[in-house]
Amino acid sequence: MFRPSPQNRSAAASPNDERRRTVAEHREETLFFQTLRRALGHPPNAARPAGDLFPAEPSAEERRLLALVSGRSEQEREEFVSRLAAAARPLHLEVQALEDLAAARDAVLRLVAEKSPEWGGEKQLVAWSHPLIESLGLAEPLARQGIPLHLTRPVDSALDAAAADEERRRQRSRIAASFIGITAADFCLAETATVVLRNRPGEPRSVALLPSIHVALVPRSRILADMKELFALLRWEERFRTEGLSNYLSFISGPSKTADIEATMVHGAHGPREMVVFLVPG
Known part of the structure; x- marks a missing residue:
């Protein structure tokens, strides 16, 4: 037929x-x-009114959450640190609460000294070009040890297409060659020990994915209770309404892990095998 x-x-x-x-x-x-x-x-x-999808004002529950975040005391923030550390433990996620940025710099340098590249070769680090990371002052002490520190930067818009592609290729190669990647988290959720990274130009998520060890710097003021607080902030806080949502958010709860072969947990199969969160003032 x-x-x-x-x-x-x-x-x-x-x-x-x-x-x-x-x-x-x-x-x-x-x-x-x-x-x-x-x-x-x-x-x-039933047809849902468009106003329900894109309200002009936060709901009563969202207002309550925003008030909780803005009115949180230092004591409550310290309690969140304890909750975060407890949630991180079974995830094979290391959390260190540090006194200041100098302590954070020393902690990174100790990590560099104690760890070795997973695949051999020289030690290299890659980090976002972020004010918090740059304030650590890592470049000079690493240079004295002959250890390269690569900073990711936005590709120059003045470059032609071929030159821009070549610069992206070089940046990807530097990220892949690094055994430690350093990022600055936008938020961290105490309930699930989840680091939240928003993408911006010059802050590629590959820095948190390709190196064997991921170091995330988290200001204490960015620790939230849970997802509900996070999405209330993302939707209604003025800086996010002005900046707009980026095209992705990364939610990272510990190092890469899989147990799909005989139910045996393996870390590092699809990403970093270790992850460290440094909590810093601010």
């Missing part, structure tokens, strides 16, 4: 056939969405 191929279907089908097919497809689509509405407990033909 002849069946028209997708290429010649329009030529083989009559206008009536096309109309019947359109009606059938519309009916299937309608049934599909009605099934979804029933599963969600909505009336069969």
